[in-house]
């Protein structure tokens with residue numbers, strides 16, 4: 007019997023291919039580069055996750071739903087590791103998506119304020135939480151537009167899928183995850199200070215930039231001079247961490263069954 | 265592009281090409297001025313330099329051609345003006361690059377430094393504006409920077425020329441270093457494949473290939489235009505790009521940018537050493553107050569009122585004093601030597617070359633401009649003017665302009681020609697069109713503004729207030745009409761850097777005023793004199809009278825102005841300042857009452873954009889559209905001024 011994780015890797019790869027409008031079965035198998043190629047594909051066909059027609063692969067509805075969940079978990083995990091923990095997302099996330107359940111994924115999503123894309127710029131599929139746009143106290147980030155004047159905070163991430171030129175411009179000005187910014191004024195246009203420069207933004211640009219509600223210090227030892235100490239309290243334990251333990255238990259069960 | 269060579273090109277001596285490159289508003293022009301000993305406008309604002317300027321000079325016994333460039337954020341460009349700077353770097357291949365690094369924006373500068381280092385050219389870094397970081401309580405370790413970048417790092421304060429000598433000394437000792445980021449295997453493969461398809465003779469292959477892979481919108485255009493790559497090659501390159509992007513499990517730009525950001529962060533963390541924390545709140549508070557409508561509008565009105573007072577009480581008095589002590593004796597002497605007649609008229613008659621030409625320029629216009637330029641240049645060096653674009657953003661948004669195009673409009677109050685050229689940075693065609701029209705229409709440039717104040721000041725503050733109110737209404741309605749007429753497009757993003765508020769340095773302001781006046785005289789004096797001669801001929805041949813009679817229904821009937829104003833309108837076509845001088849004459853001779861004065865100023869402000877502005881418009885829009893626009897502007901100028909005349913007559 008082929009391990010569940012292996013099939014999930016295939017689903018994930020296929021999703022990525024679909025995003026690039028590719029559907030060649032050979033591309034899928036060569037990308038996976040595994041010995042058990044044909045048997046995995048065979049089993050996925052049997053489980054009615056994919057269909058193959060003239061060397062073109064497509065998802066079935068169940069397959070697509072499953073892939074969607076995995077991708078969502080993967081990319082949210084990347085976001086979490088990259089933004090919140092300042093770590094290297096390449097190494098961590100790969101295993102993550104196979105062990106988390108959707109409740110945990112949703113709480114990460116809420117915590118991060120329903121990010122729309124992973125650090126690589128790929129879209130994160132929406133979950134139920136995003137559709138109802140749950141905004142709870144558990145959410146640790148907020149869009150820049152919600153900052154108070156004179157408040158300083160650290161950028162969590164920038165949404166900007168398919169707005170390549172805007173994103174590059176923002177990046178040129180060094181507005182990216184991890185830097186401190188300070189809201190100078192909100193009207194008539196938002197003016198922020200970032201890395202020594204004053205930058206004016208439209209509301210629609212600013213609402214794509216997410217900042218931590220409570221600023222955390224560990225990502226860089228250099229701080230802007232004007233940050234007053236009381237703004238910077240160490241992060242409290244997020245609600246999600248308490249839930250995570252519960253989530254982990256549920257996940258282990260899931261893994262044992264699989 | 266503007267190329268100026270201050271000595272003949274020496275054929276046999278090898279010329280070292282040096283480019284001064286850096287972020288917008290980082291002090292490039294200031295460094296360039298010190299290196300070359302010439303002057304190019306320095307202002308605390310973005311988009312001051314918008315075309316490159318070259319000068320030949322000698323440094324350390326070498327013949328050098330130094331180029332001042334427009335600001336650049338990185339080699340991956342987003343707009344036309346950045347693309348043109350990049351083109352200079354890629355195609356003209358400067359032998360040495362001086363990077364002007366704004367130390368207050370170290371991270372942004374380091375991001376640009378990566379690109380310049382990757383070119384492998386001899387690079388030297390001027391770590392500029394260190395006085396400013398000191399005031400902010402930040403200390404930068406330039407030794408560490410040198411250690412990381414492996415190119416010379418010279419500490420400079422370009423404002424007063426500190427460090428320029430060291431810069432000159434180190435200039436010819438610098439060498440290019442090999443500096444490359446290694447990316448993921450997939451990306452590297454993609455880069456190699458694209459490099460294979462580029463012609464073998466072009467330089468900076470790796471950089472260009474990376475830009476192509478990052479989907480830079482201007483680079484393929486550049487390759488086709490400059491390197492004449494065939495269409496099939498382009499298609500092959502495009503396939504390569506697509507394939508790499510498909511094979512790569514993420515967004516290539518983001519991954520590359522993340523790599524760069526990490527490098528920047530690592531270096532910045534090492535180099536930035538905090539001293540004591542001394543906030544620079546004062547400047548920031550001033551900036552904020554200027555931008556908030558509740559305080560910003562009063563501040564703006566106050567500034568305008570101060571300008572008014574200065575021009576009326578200082579410039580006008582100065583001008584009439586000069587008239588009495590300089591012009592009156594001269595004309596008396598001439599009158600006593602040359603009896604009234606043809607030659608007397610030719611020299612000091614109504615259209616004499618001395619009276620309408622020289623005296624008009626030197627005695628009427630120059631004092632007013634000097635006073636006004638001092639004030640305007642001070643505001644420019646404070647950095648007030650770009651901040652106006654935040655204050656007025658809402659207003660212009662109603663007119664269909666996004667925040668991005670407000671900047672050129674605001675810059676139009678300095679020089680309309682330059683402002684027209686800065687519309688290059690707008691991505692939306694529709695906005696460019698509206699912005700160019702509005703700049704050409706009712707915005708007075710600095711010289712016009714000063715002269716308008718001087719004219720209206722003679723009639724009292726009320727006249728001044730009414731005129732500028734009418735001009736703003738005209739401008740806003742023109743914008744609204746254009747907004748309705750032109751097809752809607754998606755709005756461009758508004759992401760605008762603002763310059764910091766700085767204490768102006770009197771010497772810098774005076775030097776700038778001096779050069780602006782010299783440039784005015786150089787450009788305008790010949791025009792003043794030619795125009796006087798032309799008017800003299802028109803007058804003597806009777807053509808002037810004929811045209812006055814022909815135009816009298818419009819001038820007298822519709823506009824309610826005396827026929828002498830025809831002279832002013834004709835002069836207006838040559839140079840607005842000349843017309844203003846004539847209007848001042850008319851006022852002194854009591855030929856204009858205050859309603860006529862308001863109408864006269866309104867129409868000369870809106871009538872025909874100055875010649876340089878028309879050339880700039882043609883450059884941005886093409887000849888045909890420029891002609892249409894000019895006709896529209898003049899027609900609306902006459903129409904509005906007439907309406908104003910009747911309205912004023914009804915009310916007062």
Ligand SMILES: Nc1nc2c(ncn2[C@@H]2O[C@H](COP(=O)(O)OP(=O)(O)OP(=O)(O)O)[C@@H](O)[C@H]2O)c(=O)[nH]1
Nearest residue numbers: 289290291292293294307308312313335393421422
């Ligand atoms: N405090 C301080 N100000 C400086 C220094 N160097 C330049 N400036 C100021 O910075 C402003 C911009 O200088 P410019 O030389 O016009 O800058 P630029 O890079 O040519 O700007 P653009 O042409 O608009 O891209 C001016 O107001 C200068 O007076 C410096 O060392 N210290």
Ligand SMILES: [Mg+2]
Nearest residue numbers: 292293312313
């Ligand atoms: Mg400049």
Ligand SMILES: [Zn+2]
Nearest residue numbers: 084124125126
């Ligand atoms: Zn990702």
Ligand SMILES: [Zn+2]
Nearest residue numbers: 115120135136
């Ligand atoms: Zn969500």
